[in-house]
Amino acid sequence: MPFPTALxxxxxxxxxxxxxxxxxxxxxxxxxxYQNFDAHIYIGQGTYIxxxxxIITANHxxxxxxxxKKGTDVKFGKKCxxxxxxxxxxxxxxxxxTVVAAGAVVxxxxxxxxxxxxxxxxxxIKVIE
Numbered sequence: 175m176p177f178p179t180a181l182x183x184x185x186x187x188x189x190x191x192x193x194x195x196x197x198x199x200x201x202x203x204x205x206x207x208y209q210n211f212d213a214h215i216y217i218g219q220g221t222y223i224x225x226x227x228x229i230i231t232a233n234h235x236x237x238x239x240x241x242x243k244k245g246t247d248v249k250f251g252k253k254c255x256x257x258x259x260x261x262x263x264x265x266x267x268x269x270x271x272t273v274v275a276a277g278a279v280v281x282x283x284x285x286x287x288x289x290x291x292x293x294x295x296x297x298x299i300k301v302i303e
Contacts, residue, residue: 186211190231194219203227213245218252218270228261251287271302 183206185191190210193200197219200206205226208215213231217223232245248262251270256262260278269287274280279294290300 182206184208190214191217193217193221197221210248211245212242213264214247216247216249218250218254220253221250221256222254223256224258224260224276226259227256229256230262231264233264257292273302275299 182204183201185201185208187210190213191208192214197217200217200221200223203223203225206223207228209228209230209232211232215229215231229248231248232242235241235243246265248264249267250256251268251272253271254268255273257274257276257278259276260274260280262274262280265283266280267283267285268274269285271288272284273290274296275290275292278292278296280291281295284291284298288302289298290302291297292299
């Protein structure tokens with residue numbers, strides 16, 4: 175059963191989301207969607223998640239849209255910034271200090287961190303010195 179929180183933030187399963195208690199602000203951004211009914215979402219300490227961000231851990235089976243594929247965890251390192259209207263897809267791992275540009279669709283992992291990624295599909299735009 176979905177776990178509704180403040181300001182239209184939706185978490186599919188409260189047991190499957192992991193974050194530092196100082197970062198409760200991430201669940202106050204309107205329109206955020208944490209789809210984690212079949213896998214876990216790990217949010218590193220000091221990470222910021224902007225409004226209208228979707229974090230998805232399981233997709234539909236293309237051969238039967240009524241069925242979801244097995245979920246895979248999504249993990250954010252410390253001090254990431256997930257920009258407004260971006261989408262993070264199943265299995266993505268972002269290293270520390272990764273900035274996701276507004277509107278990005280992140281389809282693969284960027285574990286090295288200290289980068290800015292953006293676009294659809296997301297790619298490295300800048301290395302943070």
